[in-house]
Amino acid sequence: MTTIERPTRAFADLAQHDRVAGSLYTDPEIFAEEMSKIFHRSWVWVAHESEVPEAGSFKTTQVGDQPVIVTRDRKGNFNTLLNRCRHRGATVCDQRSGKANGFTCPYHNWSYTLDGRLRGIPYPDGYEGVVEKNDFPLQKLRTESYLGMIFATFNLDAEPLEDFLGDAKIWMERFLKQSNGFPTKVLGSHKFRFKGNWKIQLENTTDGYHFPMVHKSWMASVDAETASMMSFMDDPEAETHALGNGHSVAIMAAAHADLDIDDGSEEIQPRFQHLVDELTEAGESPERIRRYMRSMHGCGFNLNMFPNIAMSSSFFRVLIPISVDETEVWHMAIGMDGGPESINRERLRIHEHFQGPFGFGSPDDAEGWDRVQIGAGGNPNMPILVNRGEKREYLTDEGWPTSHVTDETGMRASYEMWKKMMTDD
Amino acid sequence: MTEVLSFTDPRVLRAIQLVWQEAAVLDAKDYRTWETMYTDEALYVIPIDPDTDDFESSLNMVYDDKRMRELRVQRMMQGYAPSAVAAARTVRIVSRFTVDEVSDTAVTIKSAQILNAFKRDKFSTIGAEMTHKVVLDDDGDKIALKVARLIDSEDAVSASGYLV
Numbered sequence: 001m002t003t004i005e006r007p008t009r010a011f012a013d014l015a016q017h018d019r020v021a022g023s024l025y026t027d028p029e030i031f032a033e034e035m036s037k038i039f040h041r042s043w044v045w046v047a048h049e050s051e052v053p054e055a056g057s058f059k060t061t062q063v064g065d066q067p068v069i070v071t072r073d074r075k076g077n078f079n080t081l082l083n084r085c086r087h088r089g090a091t092v093c094d095q096r097s098g099k100a101n102g103f104t105c106p107y108h109n110w111s112y113t114l115d116g117r118l119r120g121i122p123y124p125d126g127y128e129g130v131v132e133k134n135d136f137p138l139q140k141l142r143t144e145s146y147l148g149m150i151f152a153t154f155n156l157d158a159e160p161l162e163d164f165l166g167d168a169k170i171w172m173e174r175f176l177k178q179s180n181g182f183p184t185k186v187l188g189s190h191k192f193r194f195k196g197n198w199k200i201q202l203e204n205t206t207d208g209y210h211f212p213m214v215h216k217s218w219m220a221s222v223d224a225e226t227a228s229m230m231s232f233m234d235d236p237e238a239e240t241h242a243l244g245n246g247h248s249v250a251i252m253a254a255a256h257a258d259l260d261i262d263d264g265s266e267e268i269q270p271r272f273q274h275l276v277d278e279l280t281e282a283g284e285s286p287e288r289i290r291r292y293m294r295s296m297h298g299c300g301f302n303l304n305m306f307p308n309i310a311m312s313s314s315f316f317r318v319l320i321p322i323s324v325d326e327t328e329v330w331h332m333a334i335g336m337d338g339g340p341e342s343i344n345r346e347r348l349r350i351h352e353h354f355q356g357p358f359g360f361g362s363p364d365d366a367e368g369w370d371r372v373q374i375g376a377g378g379n380p381n382m383p384i385l386v387n388r389g390e391k392r393e394y395l396t397d398e399g400w401p402t403s404h405v406t407d408e409t410g411m412r413a414s415y416e417m418w419k420k421m422m423t424d425d
Numbered sequence: 426m427t428e429v430l431s432f433t434d435p436r437v438l439r440a441i442q443l444v445w446q447e448a449a450v451l452d453a454k455d456y457r458t459w460e461t462m463y464t465d466e467a468l469y470v471i472p473i474d475p476d477t478d479d480f481e482s483s484l485n486m487v488y489d490d491k492r493m494r495e496l497r498v499q500r501m502m503q504g505y506a507p508s509a510v511a512a513a514r515t516v517r518i519v520s521r522f523t524v525d526e527v528s529d530t531a532v533t534i535k536s537a538q539i540l541n542a543f544k545r546d547k548f549s550t551i552g553a554e555m556t557h558k559v560v561l562d563d564d565g566d567k568i569a570l571k572v573a574r575l576i577d578s579e580d581a582v583s584a585s586g587y588l589v
Binding site: 216217368 | 471473481482483484485487493496497499500503508509511545579580581582583584585586589
């Protein structure tokens with residue numbers, strides 16, 4: 001090869017079954033197309049119900065590159081509103097989260113209700129015969145939730161959320177079993193950015209292959225039982241299923257994939273003995289305590305939902321695309337609302353150990369992703385390989401393409417969805 | 426409101442000396458020495474919630490007791506962690522000291538820290554409100570509590586490969 005030619009822009013050619021073009025990470029025009037064809041059309045996760053617990057609760061976030069407010073209104077309904085005043089475009093809410101009666105633009109004080117209706121305009125005489133308030137609500141996205149997970153879409157014609165989630169719903173339900181019958185509650189969020197494209201993170205959630213290499217220092221720092229639980233490289237039961245619509249599930253610890261199933265063979269980790277003692281003293285039954293302890297590390301799998309949310313072992317992973325080469329990641333710790341506080345606290349410590357900008361895991365992931373972004377800028381005609389395990393992939397009875405958890409079945413599924421959406425004109 | 430520092434109190438000067446020493450040790454990435462600057466019961470915390478003092482019940486960026494500090498130092502030095510191997514170079518300034526409490530055995534002192542980090546052609550700055558509780562001891566003063574409240578703690582923080 002003596003020259004580097006500008007690669008094709010035909011999306012169908014850029015994402016093939018076993019490889020994708022490096023320009024998918026680096027081309028700003030492709031990123032702009034992804035915003036309009038994927039993030040402005042698909043269901044995008046915006047909040048967990050526990051973040052907007054009562055009437056007036058709100059949080060701000062993004063749907064792709066679009067700033068939105070997620071609210072719970074007086075009727076208890078969830079709303080997702082474009083955070084943009086209808087008058088001159090200022091954001092009407094500048095807080096990360098909180099409680100409010102409505103939102104007032106700071107510029108000329110146009111005010112809106114929790115469900116986005118335009119409530120008041122100061123000095124309205126200038127608008128007589130010009131502006132009818134009913135015609136200028138905040139732009140409202142379609143908003144639906146399933147098992148507490150709230151999604152929104154700009155696409156008013158999108159299929160129902162539950163259809164979009166499809167077989168991912170089975171795994172959402174299994175994931176939430178780690179709350180042991182209590183409502184799931186977001187306990188806090190680690191947020192960081194890396195200098196790389198959003199799909200690098202999307203891939204990583206279903207990338208079992210990197211774990212023992214990138215996270216060697218974390219493995220060296222945990223107790224033997226936890227290290228053993230995450231030693232799935234040669235475990236034939238550790239598999240990844242592609243679930244349709246770009247969703248996939250990567251099972252690292254099969255014994256925890258359904259916490260209702262307990263063959264009794266698992267020893268409770270000695271590191272949790274102080275909790276066992278405390279709960280015993282508090283009068284909890286041995287069966288209940290065993291269940292709590294088995295759920296301490298979460299559910300044993302990463303459920304990766306296209307395009308922006310994962311229910312990942314014991315936390316939610318949210319990705320927010322900032323630009324073609326920058327992505328924000330939130331790792332949201334979860335616990336039991338009303339459950340034993342000692343267990344919630346222990347879960348926070350486990351989360352802090354791996355996640356966040358000073359955790360023993362996340363910074364090493366981010367280092368790898370930064371390096372992918374830099375390296376992938378080299379010869380854009382050289383593909384990114386997503387072919388690991390292609391020849392050992394099989395279909396389960398459910399119809400799920402499946403291979404080992406270290407294989408790239410989940411990535412192939414995501415890129416298949418990417419291609420479908422990007423070529424759907 | 427805390428009192429502005431009195432530069433004449435030798436107990437306070439000992440505390441400042443230790444805080445400055447810690448800053449130099451962290452810039453030098455001399456984590457073995459850093460570990461010895463803390464008491465066995467000490468906590469090192471980088472909280473997320475800017476208002477809380479109940480760190481145990483909150484999600485933090487760092488919540489290290491002695492055991493976690495030891496593991497953290499091992500991780501930073503053993504050569505397995507890609508982010509530690511490729512850590513940014515840092516220079517940090519700690520100043521604007523104010524004294525919260527002072528006795529013959531302990532000093533609680535607040536300060537401001539500006540840290541400049543450089544990695545791969547990019548500078549980044551971290552600003553933090555610091556609290557140190559320093560235990561005064563003739564055998565050597567030590568840190569009994571350190572809380573680093575990053576001014577962007579509720580938003581995206583990128584600080585891989587070094588300690589604040």
